[in-house]
Amino acid sequence: MQVRLFYNLLYCSICLLAFTILPASAADNKTDSLNKALVTAKNPAQHARTLIELSRETFKSAHDTSKSLPIMRQAIAEAIKAGNDTILNTARYYTVYQFFKINSYETALGLIDKLDARYLTIVKNPGAEKLGMKGEALYNLSRNAESIKECLLGLKAIHDTSDHTCMGELHLTIGLALGMTGNGPEILVHYKQALREFELSRDTWDIGRGNFSLGSFYAQTGKPELAEKHNLAALSNFKKCRNLKGVADVLGNLGAMQIDKGNYSKAEEYFNEKSVIRRDSMHKSPPSGEMGQFFVLFWKWKKYDRAHFYLDKADSIARSEHDWVHLVHGYLYKSLMYEETGDIKAGMKYLKMHYALKDSVYTLENEKILHDSYTKYKTELKEAENKALMKDVELGNNRRTMLIICIIALVCFIMLLFFIYRIKAKANAAEALRIQNEHDLIKRASVAEQQALNATLIQKNDLLNNLTGYMLQRNEVIAEVKNGIINLPVKDKALQKMADDLDMLMDAKGEWEEFVRAFEAVNPGFADRLYKLSPELTLKELKMCTYIRMNLDVKQIASMLNVTDPSVHNFRTRLRKKLGLEPGADLNSVLMAL
DSSP: OHHHHHHHHHHHHHHHHHHHHHHHHHHHHHHHHHHHHHHHOOSHHHHHHHHHHHHHHHHHHHOOHHHHHHHHHHHHHHHHHHTOHHHHHHHHHHHHHHHHHTTOHHHHHHHHHHOOGGGOTTSSOHHHHHHHHHHHHHHHTTOHHHHHHHHHHHHHHTTTSSOHHHHHHHHHHHHHHHTTTTOHHHHHHHHHHHHHHHHHHTOHHHHHHHHHHHHHHHHHTTOHHHHHHHHHHHHHHHHHTTOHHHHHHHHHHHHHHHHHHTOHHHHHHHHHHHHHIIIIISOOOOOHHHHHHHHHHHHHTTOHHHHHHHHHHHHHHHHHTTOHHHHHHHHHHHHHHHHHTTOHHHHHHHHHHHHHHHHHHOSHHHHHHHHHHHHHHHHHHHHHHHHHHHHHHHHHHHHHHHHHHHHHHHHHHHHHHHHHHHHHHHHHHHHHHHHHHHHHHHHHHHHHHHHHHHHHHHHHHHHHHHHHHHHHHHHHHHHHHHHHHHTOSSOOHHHHHHHHHHHHHHTOHHHHHHHHHHHHHHSTTHHHHHHHHOTTOOHHHHHHHHHHHTTOOHHHHHHHHTOOHHHHHHHHHHHHHHHTOOTTOOHHHHHHHO
């Protein structure tokens, strides 16, 4: 049981370590390989493709457009130099989405207009994708009528396809754009459809966006139960994908809903959690709007001292950010609160300040300048926040990885000590006994097996030697008889036939097959190895190699082959050529070693 517990813990530790470290190391390896590919790129087109992949990998690993966008701009320049429209449009496509991440919609819109859908081969529906991107950019630039039109065209073009993420983006953008027109039922249809498409795409972040949009809509239309349900779902989705900005926004919505329900203590919990996330995890100072939420909470809760504190803090932040709109509202709220507490004089003072600031701010010209400067400030602030967030996420990942490694190492070390302490003595004794028994058994078995092999080998060698001796003696007798017949002074056909029959007797096929079986029993696989060296060997050459392997001399080989001694030397010469031996190589040594 203890052994099983130890191995289970070790297996879990290894899996956790692999899932923590391997993705980061894989991303680093891919970036390194792309940097090497840049050096070895042979032409501008190949260089541009590698730059695109490097920019995407950089953005995916760090979410830092300050590093990825310059690489993508270089890729666009290389694609133009190569004259490759497909690579050029691919680079522009990915650049647009990186501009979206930093809210640079004006620049993105210029690139979208340059996109040529004919060469955009990386998406299923390039025409619809372009229209949807343009609609999203136009919406964020507050061109509502145009954005709705572009999104509807994109939705029509992409209809009945499986690109659920694109469909969801289009529906969500249409709903957001319609939100300024006040068409409630139509907005709800698009928000619901966006959520359905995002759920089909199974992207946690997109599902969270869909739930957040529906929750905000229901809150605005007076349906608190549905609003809270979708906001809680969005909170769960954003926490799963670690989208801290989304978590903070949802907590703000939930706090506002608790204020409407009169549950002020719960609202304070939500607002405090939101502040902690912004301060500790996102490294952001609270905006004036967040301080305004605390003010509204404590004002309705009748805790005027704390309400004064947060309203003063909101006004201070608004002044530092030149957010005159929030400052105008702050003066008005102060006037109302002072009137509510009975301080009419102070209320009138702030009411006059409210109208004075409102008149100076809300002129057409000042309003435009204010909007432009505020948008620019927010964009720059967003970029700075993104960089700080990514840096913090990277540092947090490194710390978490090191902590996991240390915990795993400590647990494994403790379990290993415990395991060794409990079973070391018993295991050593059992292992020693087992090894001794196995050694004795192997020794006895090897001695018996060796004796049996030696006896079998001696028996086979005796059989082969007896057969060879018999064949030599018989061939010598037959050779003497044949020579006697040939040397007779009388020449007769019957005698010649008798000599030929004696030759056939010496070359009997059945006797050679019996000899081969005896020889193979002592030298298994010799013929196969010989034919691998030279597949063109004749039967007589094979016989000669066999006799040489048996260490027969020239006379004995001549007798076995029924040839003369010079013929044996000729056979040896041909054998050397066929086996490809060097001039100094010894034929007998080669065949004996084969």
